[in-house]
Amino acid sequence: MPDIEDGKVRSELLLQHKAFIGECHIFDGSSLLLPHKLLLPKTELVSLLKNQVVKLTIEFISELSPNSPDCLRYYNILFRRILKQMNLKQVGRNYYNKQEATEFFDHKLVIWPGYVTSIFEYETSITLCADVNHKLLRMQTAYDLITGLRDPQTRKEDVEQVSKELIGSIVFTLYNNKTYRVDAINGEDNPRTKFKKSGGAEITFVDYYREQYNTEVTDLTQPLLISKGKWKKSQQDTPHKPIMLVPELCYLTGLSDKMRKDYRVMRDLALHMRLDPERRQHELRKLMNTIQTNREVQRELQLWDLKFDTNFVSFSGRILKEVRIFQGRRAFDSHPQFADWSRETRSGPLLNVKSLDHWLILYPTRNYGAASSLVQSLRKVTPTMGIAMREAKMLEVSDTVQSYTTVLENHVSSKTQMVLCVLSSEKKDLYDGIKQYLCVKCPTPSQCVVARTLDKPQTLMTIATKIAQQMNCKMGGALWKVETGLQNAMFIGIDCFHDIVNRRKSIAGFVSSINQELTQWFSQCIFQESGQELVNGLKTCLEDAPLSTEQKLVAVQLHSL
16 A cells, blocks of 8 residues: 555565565565465565555465466466576567577568467476567667658658558567557657656656666657557556657567568578477577576576476377368368378369359559450369359459449449459558448459469469459359268357457457358357457357258257157
8 A cells, every 4th residue: 555556666665575575486466476474364564665655465365285276377477587587588478589689681670589488287297388489670660660751852751651651560669678559640749748757747758768768869859659558358448548659769570561572581581480390499498408507597496496307298299180072073182291282173173163154354554464364364274163254344443442443333233243353552452442342332252363463474373273263162152072070060160359459349250151061151240349259149140040951950850859
């Protein structure tokens, strides 16, 4: 008392009485684990916080046995303390080795190697589950991105373009090793703006970073970034002040779209980050060797009389049975060890074929050649699949959402089975605009393809085959079926989407099979409260899900029983 929410401050207040509670303890901000009982079941202590008196009350709750499930939480807290003692830096939930960072100056990228760890009970023993992880940082700050988008004449940034590039992205601040999601741009304030600290005193952002982190902010006119803070399901209704960030101190994370399209960048990153089993095991063994040889770590473990086995857990792997695939009148086996079974599916008719009689192709003027090449390739691959394809109606458009939607409004009718749109680039707003129109305002199956994908003659036939397969499925056809070994069973899939960018309502998706071959599916979406994981409308979904003929027969028999 008084109540203090900050877990770090609570730990500091408790550590003022380290001589009383002992060196061997684990504190998570609210619960304190000790290897022995205190003399009294309830103890009151007094700490000081900036000359303010704070009373701490420690009350005995329960005694835990070493194999109690509640101990797992404390083991994980202890292991995080061990990782800090190994000089690893915490970023989010994981820990990274900044000293062993790899810099790609050609690509302006930095990779921090690290680990994902978790201690839990596995069968008969407590185990440490660990995997190698990497943190990818750019040698570019949010300020660099903003200045790169400034008009050379007016020296002012394009607010709309800056927002498009930054909002929703994750930035990393070196001064405290934390990540933040950018939710908005604040153009009204700048680093000279004052804000209130936790104690109530006002200070500018410039002075705050100078005093707190010994960091200087150079551009005093730059806008500020707004982050609503970490999104937590348990606190979706709790009001909290947004966090203001200085772009100059925020490093961008992840890859830009331009980087993802650069073969050299992706190749160099893959060589470094995609570890084969031998390299992965080597890195994990290096972690365990450090734990075994680090004196400070061993001293911490000895306080709790804990130690790690030097060997990894071994177990027998399982090989799945071959899967029998049926396509048209053919049947062939797909062994899990040989993943490229799709080659077999291209050489015969599909299971359920839908003919293409009335369909449209929309293309920008400069991409007529790509659209024509696709049509010619479709003519070659569709007969093998058993798809009867008539001539498509070719429609020229300009490269805007308005142009696509206007043409669609004038030419899509009740007879239209499919709309194929060739896009000049991977503009998300263009794709979203087309799909929204064809899904909401004018429900029609559609397929989009970027023109650049069609400019590779060596892969065009493969691409055309996959596009034909997708269009056939979207029109209600089926490519193949597999043997499940189950009769009269309904397969159900459920998942929840949480909008962590805009904090809007969560959406639960529900799908269920409606035929024995598992080629037709019923789907439904339910809007629910932000962050809600449990699906309240699950009963309604199950009641609305149509049954196959076989399932109805079984349901009638069960009802009569």
